[in-house]
Amino acid sequence: MAALTSVLGFSFFGLAARMGQLGIQHRNVMSNPSGHLIAMGVFGFAGYWAHVWTEYSSVLIAQKEAEIRERRSRLTTPSDS
Template identity: 55%
Template sequence: MALLSNIVGFSLFGLATRFGQLGIQKRNLFDNPGGHIIAMAVFGYGGYWAYRWDQRAAVLLAMKREEIRERRVQAGTTGDA
């Protein structure tokens, strides 16, 4: 569910960005819906990428924490001061 909400959230942000762009240009907001779809798709893909990056970072951090814990055990310190 987090993946879907991330993609939808980024897509809606892309739509808002497209509306902002057209608003600055003082153009009709509903003139070219293809541009809206492209903006939503690009930002949605960005949301997917951000979600995958977050998941991978969590795995890397867990691995690094385990490595640090093992080194502390080998050195004889637990870090519980």
Template identity: 60%
Template sequence: MSMLANILGFSLFGLAARFGQLGIQKRNLFENLGGHALAMGVFGYGGYMAYKWDQTASVLIAKKKDEIAESRKLRLAKVEALEARLMAENEEH
């Protein structure tokens, strides 16, 4: 998902939350437009932070997958070496 779509989606959710808040209070929806802009800005910033966290998390996950793959290769090499040594010992006896 692109950053712009994420920010806009969260901003629209903030606007909907503001409308819901005013609806519950039975106040005029278009009375204070600064409150709408503030809600949209705060939620938009939340969307930006969510996007940044998603990017950081994907890098961390890829790094961890590489570490796990390398660990598995090393473990497999150790097991194969041990297996070869045991087979050699069995052939001697």
């Protein structure tokens, strides 16, 4: 569900950016609907990769935290040697 919301959110942002671009140029907002679809697709793709990167980075952070906890537990417990 989070991937879908990321893709849709970024897609609608792309649509708004495209409409803002056409508004600044004083062009008809509905003159070229394929441009809207391209902008939505590009921004949706960026939203998908933002979601993928978020998932990947959270896994990396969890692994690194586990490594740090394991190292700290080795340092604080007295060894039996």
